[in-house]
Amino acid sequence: MESQQKISPNSNATPIKEITEGSATISTSGAVFYNPVQEFNRDLSIAVISTFVNDYKEELKAAKGQQTGVENNKITILEALSATGLRSIRYAKEIPGVERVIANDISTKAVEDIKQNVVKNNVDQIVSVSHSDASMLMYQHRKSDQFEVIDLDPYGCPSHFLDSSVQAVKEGGLLLITATDMAVLAGNSPETCYSKYGAISIRIKSCHEMAVRILLQCIESHANRYGRYIVPLLSLSADFYIRVFVRVFSGAKKCKFSATKLSHVYHCTGCDSFTLHPLIIAKTDKNHHKFGIPSGPPVSKNCEECKHPHHIGGPIWSAPIHSHEFVKKLLDTVPDSLKTYKRIEGVLSVILEELIDQPLYYTLDRLSGTLHVEMPSMMVLRSALLNAGYMVSFTHMNKTSIKTDAPKKVVWDIMRCWAKQHPVSQKRLIEGTPAFNILNIEPDQEYSFKIHAQANPESRKKGFLRFQENPAPHWGPGCRATAMVGEQKIQKSVKNQGKRKRDVSQESVDK
Ligand SMILES: C[S@@+](CC[C@H](N)C(=O)[O-])C[C@H]1O[C@@H](n2cnc3c(N)ncnc32)[C@H](O)[C@@H]1O
Ligand SMILES: [Zn+2]
Structure with missing residues (x-):
């Protein structure tokens, strides 16, 4: 289905914009937030909630030992920060089995728009409109009448909505959370990241995955306060934001494992x-769990490979960020009628190939850039790791990413062998630099760069749309009271594009 936008003047000469996205057509005066680039986010959320609702109803049926009567299990979705109501209307129209959606916003203007749009789309039987502070609304639902699904899509950082949302979601329910403050999460401002998320972000090439993992640890820490814990279904880095989909469960015993799912990161x-x-x-012996503090630090003061100092970041969520079982179901059932279907198919296919137990990643350009050596092709480097008996995968977060279970010594030995075959210009090897220090160490063994049969992953062979395209108009998170629809604002967003890119530093831009 094509999304369309028409602009017509109203009595105050403020352009009224009509937007068609999915099965919804909404109007907004331009004073309320609408970002067309987020269509992928909304499409994917529809697919995720649909798959979740199926699973959830099956689980309830199994728990009750029922074979029929699933209609008793009513599903309520709270869209806590709704703006135009577009997302809520689409949820009501496009997700099978949803009985109730609450579209909430604190802004009077937004609530006026939502009310009109709900009527215009004939979903007033399903969507109720609420005019509240999101946290207050969620706190009112923490003891009873909790929601099966809560969607948080704020400007910037979602952390001040986490305390209420982890309490207002039903047992086994689903939280969908966006964060757009990528500069903070990507290491530009570690002190701010700590104050917002309780973790230090660092300027690392895999900063997008670090961002996702910081958000997940933050949600987990809020959940733990109430004897609850999270299970991530899917975690995404896309365009200018991250988005996580997590289920929330209760259990004091399970919460004891939370600290085992968190790690500090030593970054060279x-x-x-x-x-x-x-x-x-945690050590488990005959169903008995023993918890202990690991001795450390796990690295020397200076990096064993390049002799430069470390930074310490985190804590980050170091357990899996997706459930591959869930992602498989999602990929099998995502409707191909969604406008961004191709992108969803591509991203989910790469996610299914991601090494789920290997947090963070190297990038091809950074590995060769560090040594000032000619860049090997992706297939060649992947082959070297596979030939040596290690696993390797891409991540959807970066085109040149290399996730592997190989120790860093092996990764650098492979690069050392590559540099022997493609010598680095002597004038680039200045004493004391990482390149000089790394190449001063002999590799432990020879590595083969012969192309390995599994070097080319299926998602690449099939030519899926795997990585985000270059920024289009409206690219960027927008800001408070920015409509993203008027000519002026469009110009402003275009003007800000480069700036935002610079803000999140080079690391955030896929090569
Ligand atoms: C990024 S927009 C939401 C976009 C929308 N979810 C979509 O998909 O188009 C954020 C919205 O949050 C609202 N908001 C900000 N603070 C809030 C609060 N404390 N409670 C409820 N709404 C809030 C703003 O008025 C704004 O409309
Ligand atoms: Zn190093």
Whole structure:
């Protein structure tokens, strides 16, 4: 289905914009937030909630030992920050089995728009409009009448909505959370990241995954306060934002494992290598769990490979960020009528190939850039790792990403062998630089760069649309009271594009 936008003047000469997206057509005066680039986010959310609702109803049926009567399990979605109501209307129209959607916003103008749009789309039987502070509304639902699904799509950072949302979601319910403050999460301002998310962000090449993992640890820490914990279904980095889909469960015993799912990150400032250090480790013996603090630090003061110092970031969520079981179901059932279907198919296919147990990643350009050596092709480097018996995958977050279970010594030895075959210009090898120090160490063994049969992953062979396209008009999160629809605002967003890109630093831009 095509999304369309028409602009017509109203009595105050403010352009009224009519937008068609999916099965909804809405009007907005331009004073209320609408961002067309987020269509992918809305499409994907529809697919995720649909798959979740199926699973959830099956689970309830199984728990009750029923074979029929699933209609008793009513599903209520709270869109806590709704703006135009577009998302809520689409949820009501496009997600099978949803009985109730609450579209809430604090802004009077937004609530006026939502009311009109709900009537215009004939969904007033399903969508109720609420004019409240999102946190207050969620706190009113923390003891009873909790929601099966809560969607948080704020400007910037979602952290001040987390305390209420982890309490207002039903047992096993779903939270969908967006964060757009990528500069903070990507290491530009670690002190602000700590104050907002309780973790230090660092300027690492895999900053997008670090951002996702910081958000997940933050949600988990809020949930833990109430004896609850999260299970991530899908975690995404797309365009200028991150989005996580997590289920929330209760259980004091399970919460004891939360610290085992968190790690500090030692990041080498010279060569971008990383080493994780879990907060707690668990040993299980005949169903008896023992928890202990691991000894450390896990690295020397200076990096063993390049001799440069480390930064310590985190804590981050170091357990899996997706459930591959859920993503498989999602990929099988996502409706191909969604306008962004191709992108969803591509991204989910790469996610299914991601090494789920290997947090963070290297990038091809950074590995070769550090050594000033000619860049090997992706297939060649992947082959070297596979030939040596290690696993390797892309992540959907970066075109040149390399996730692997190979130790960093092996990764750098492979690069050392590559540099022997493609010698680095002597004038680039200045004493004390990471390149000089790394190439001063002999590799432990020879590595083969012969193309490996599994070097080319299926998602690449099939030519899926796997990575985000270059920024289009409206690219960027927008800001408070920015309509993103008027000519002026469009110009402003275009003007800001480069700036935002610079803000999140080079690391955030896919090569
Ligand atoms: C990014 S927009 C939401 C976009 C919308 N979810 C969509 O898909 O188009 C954020 C909205 O949050 C609202 N908002 C900000 N603070 C709020 C609060 N404390 N409670 C409820 N709404 C709030 C703003 O008025 C704004 O409309
Ligand atoms: Zn190093």
